Amino acid sequence: MKRTDDDIKLAELLKKDGYQADENEWFTPRVLNRLPEKPRSSKWLKVAIYAVVIGGVIGCWLWYLHSRDTSVITVRDLLTLAGMICGTTAVACIAIIDFVKSE
Numbered sequence: 001m002k003r004t005d006d007d008i009k010l011a012e013l014l015k016k017d018g019y020q021a022d023e024n025e026w027f028t029p030r031v032l033n034r035l036p037e038k039p040r041s042s043k044w045l046k047v048a049i050y051a052v053v054i055g056g057v058i059g060c061w062l063w064y065l066h067s068r069d070t071s072v073i074t075v076r077d078l079l080t081l082a083g084m085i086c087g088t089t090a091v092a093c094i095a096i097i098d099f100v101k102s103e
Contacts, residue, residue, distance in 0.1 A: 043102070050095045057088050 018033050
């Protein structure tokens with residue numbers, strides 16, 4: 001079977017982009033090309049999502065404290081405050097556990 005120009009280009013591309021054998025004699029190019037791809041890190045995505053969520057929590061606190069009437073405290077104020085405290089605690093705990101667990 002005769003090799004065409006496309007076959008030669010493809011072989012060069014695969015050779016160039018494939019894993020290269022290091023100095024270890026056991027890791028030949030054939031073994032390295034059978035290894036699975038390295039997992040991609042999505043840590044930056046987690047950091048971005050947590051930053052948005054924490055920014056939202058801080059924004060809710062600022063909005064609540066700015067728009068509240070300080071002369072009267074109602075049951076609704078207490079329930080809102082309790083819910084915000086629980087939500088803030090949950091977000092903080094989940095973020096801390098996730099970052100500690102991933103390292």
